[in-house]
Each structure stands twice: as structure tokens, then as C-alpha cells.
Amino acid sequence: MGHNVILIMTDQHRLDTMHYMNPAAPCRTPALDALAADSLCFSNAYTNAPVCTPARSALYTGLYPSVTGMCTNIYQHGCSTHELADAPFLLSRRLNAAGFHCGYTGKWHLGIGKDKSASPEGRELLERRKAGYMGAEAYLDRGTLPTDVGFIGDDFPGHGNGGHGTQLFQRYLRENGLTQTLTGVYRGCRPGDHSKGGVITSGEETTPEYFIFLRARQIMNQLRELSGPFFLSLNFWGPHEPYYVTAEDYALYRDMDIPPWPSFTGGKEVENKLHRLVQRPEQDWSFFENNLRHYYAALTGIDRQIGRLLQYLKDSGIYDDSYIIFCADHGDSQGCHNGMENKSGHMYNETTRIPLMIKPPHGNRCAVTDQLASTVDIYATVLDIAGYKKGDWQAGHSLLPLLKDPGSAVRNYVVCECVSAFPLIAMQRMYRSGAMKYIFNCGGADELYDLDADPYELRNLVNDPNYRSQLQELREGLAAAMYHHNDDAAPWYCKMNQLGQWQLEKHRAL
Secondary structure (H helix, E strand, O other): OOOEEEEEEEEOOOHHHOOOOOOOOOOOOHHHHHHHHOOEEEEEEEOOOOOHHHHHHHHHHOOOHHHHOOOOOOOOOOOOOOOOOOOOOOHHHHHHHOOOEEEEEEOOOOOOOOOHHHOHHHHHHHHHHHOOOOOOHHHOOOOOOHHHOOEEEOOOOOOOHHHOOOHHHHHHHHHOOOOOOEEOOOOOOOOOOOOOEEEEOOOHHHOHHHHHHHHHHHHHHHHHOOOOOEEEEEEEEEEOOOEEEEHHHHHOOOOOOOOOOOOOOOOOOOOOHHHHHOEOOOOOHHHHHHHHHHHHHHHHHHHHHHHHHHHHHHHOOOHHHEEEEEEEOOOOOOOHHHHEOOOOOOOOHHHHEOOEEEEOOOOOOOEEEEEEEEHHHHHHHHHHHOOOOHHHOOOOOOOHHHHHOOOOOOOOOEEEEEOOOOOOOOOEEEEEEOOEEEEEEOOOOOEEEEOOOOOOOOOOOOOOHHHHHHHHHHHHHHHHHHHHOOOOOHHHHHHHOOOOHHHHOOOOOO
16 A cells, blocks of 8 residues: 655745744744654745645646646636646646545635535636626636546635635634624735734634635545545645634734845846735834734644644554655745745745745654755655656656755756736746746846845846856756746747857757
8 A cells, every 4th residue: 555645735935934944933833833843844945836726726727737737726817728727637636547546625726616605716707707898708607626537525616815715614603603803804915004914803713714724634534435546735825815814813923023035135237027916015023023923823723733643543554654744835935036925926935935845644843945946846746755766747747855855966957937926917837946046027127136146136137247157058948948848938048148048959948
């Protein structure tokens, strides 16, 4: 019998909140700290896209957004595939074929499903259709939710907006005689707003995070009754805004002084118009400091549910015999680089680097590797655990060799793609090799950073003559990677950068 695999994902989670990365991090996450003690932890894991839908699509396809067509969030400009297609190479289908039973609960954001009237996002699409919007016309009677592609468990259409208004969560509250009450309701962040969340005063039993833990436990009990190993995908909506947190968790951070990031007022010479989409120049640090208090409280609440899940696994005898993978879809700006919030619009490490930990069966001495890893590698790693061979891994590389030797390299570059999460579409590609990081901004100034000398990415070296040869190498490396991954923007990128095929032949990247 093979090993079980449990994938736990958070949404918009900064790497610097993790104590394995930042021992002085003020965020209290004892469950994740305990999991890290049994895991291989990554300090240079990158999302394939700093936006929810494309990042999540890589987990279940092993492909980059430029290939899946899920280049930004579904039913938005820049996204050409709005519902995840049911294909034989989906992670769930390949695991099913290998004898795994697959479970799912929590955030999906890879489709709204066939019934567009069953979710607020679907109903909004139907209203837009009345005004002539045709973007969803081909999907009116088509759609994909987890149970459509081989999962047992829950269907939460679309984004879910924290899970609070979803049908399943509201039914849970009714059936258990619970009422959620909160203060400071977030209704969209406008100039002058000073909070992006609220405090839940009705107890943690009325939070979606607690509900998701209960559902994960129930689904695993179902999976355990079936013969063979199981795969569970557990997806929290937080700490993505809006931050609805319990009063007890908020009390831990309410009076905490959080100093500004080094980049909050630094690096102003790195200015692209696209950055203005997510910058809040009218807000001083106190705005972001207040948001971070709620953000940390949200993470502490999630951590407590992860702790309950890990205890359930230990009590059930599952923990020691299972792989547990913890990751985030992408990071969060939270005031970096002159007051940026949310994500997209830039390719700084705050949003492109992610937490990633892998606990093998029977644990592991705690180790932190600085080797590069990508979201697409998680797909490859799970398939490797299931017994598939390298030819089935799509664009990624299995990370299992690093469990034996954390210093060994499975790849020598990472690529991150984006077309923004806004109606103003602007293609971006990020390429990191070694300590050098290059960002191609279509229609704007390119960026180049030496992360060893400049970890906060404050000095753009793209016009520095001392880095001209390295810039050329990185541009060529990105072009080779784009061709290798079947990114259809590759020839146009080469044309803009005056790169010929002969220049790409020398790049034989992992």
C-alpha cells in the first residue's frame, strides 16, 4: 500500500511569517512550527503566478498558466480558460488511476460549476450577461468543481470570498444552531478606509476555518473506509483579505508595534505604471500595520485548525505513514515597495516567494534548503510519491530527491508568469537563476536584482553597465525556458529583446 498524501494550502501567505524562514516573525503559528520540525522547508520556493487561479491551476495540471490558459483569475480579462478542463493528466485523475482516493475541501477558484445561479459570482456573471457581456457565454451550461474531476468532498464555486457566504458554510451554521456575529465589516477598501477586516465575536465555531477542519476530518474518515491510499487537498481561504478574525486571536496583536519593511519607503527609482494599480500612496504605515495585525491574527486562527488536523492524524495513526505538503498559492504585498497592497502588478519576492514544507513518512530531521522550487514541482512530487515516472510530470520536477539531500538541485531556474489581476492587462515574466532575478515588463521598464547583495530588491540594475552580460544571460535563459514550457509569448518576447535562436541553444536548463 502506498503512502497517503495530505496537501494543506493557505491563500496569499507571506513567507516571512514562517519561523523556519524568519525566527523573529511576530506571527504565532505553533502548529506550523511543529510541522516544520518534521519537514524539509524551502526558503526559495516560488509560485508560478502571483494570482490565485493560475497558481492553483499549476497544482492540478503541472503546467504554466500560458499553457492552461488560466493566466489570471477566472472570468476576468486576461484569462482565456474559465473552468478547469477535465483531462486525463489532472492530478486527481492520475492519482485515481494509481489507486488513490482523492478528497477536497475549501477554496477552489478553478471554476464556478455548471449552475451559475448557485454562487454570488455566478449570479454576477448572469447579470453582466444581461448587459451584453459575452465572456461567460460558452460556459453557461458547463463548469468544473472538485467533484467533477475525481474528488470526493466539497464544492465551493469560484473564489468563495473567505467562505463566509457559501451555501455549505451557511448550512453548517443553521444545522448547528450557530450565528456568526462580527464587527468592522469590510466592504471594500477605499481611500480613507483604515481596516480591511473585522472581528468575529461569536467564537471560532462560527468561522469557515473551523468548519473546513471539521470537513477535512469527515472526508478523511470517508477515504479511510476505502481500500488503498488517499490524497486530501485542504484549502483555507485565509489569510487573504478580508480578515475576519476571532476576538481572541486579534487580542494577541491588537497593540503590537510592527515596524515598516525596509522597502516601504525605499527603491522609488523602480517605478512602473503597473505598480500604481496596487500602491496606496495616500496611506501611511499605520494603515498597513493595522492590516498586518488582522493578517497575523488570521494566520494564528488557521494555524490552530492545522494543529487540530495534525492531532487527528496522529490520533488516527495516519501522521507517521503520510506525506504532508504545506504551501501557499502566492504571497502578499502588505505595504512593500512604497505602499503596495494585495498582489499582482509586480514580481517582488513578497508575492512570488511562498512557504513550502514537505513532511515525509516518519518525519525528518528539520532542514531548510535554499534550492529553487516551483508550484509546478508539487504536482510532479505527488505523482512521484504515487509511483509515476518523470515523463508524466509535465513542466515540473519532483522534489523528493531533496528529502535525501537538501543541498542537491532539481532545477537551476524558476519562472513566474502574470498578466495582472485587473482589467488593465500587462504581461510580466520573472526568471530567477542563482541569486540573480530578471523581470520582463511588457510595455514598461525591465528589472534586474542581485538578491545576495540586495535582498529587499531596492536597486534595479537593469541599466547598470557592470551587469550587462548577466542581464543578457538571464534574458536568454528566460527565452529558452519559455520555449521549453510552450509559452506562446516566447517568439514575441524574443523579438522585443532582439534574441535569435542561436543565442538560445546554449541554454539547456533543468
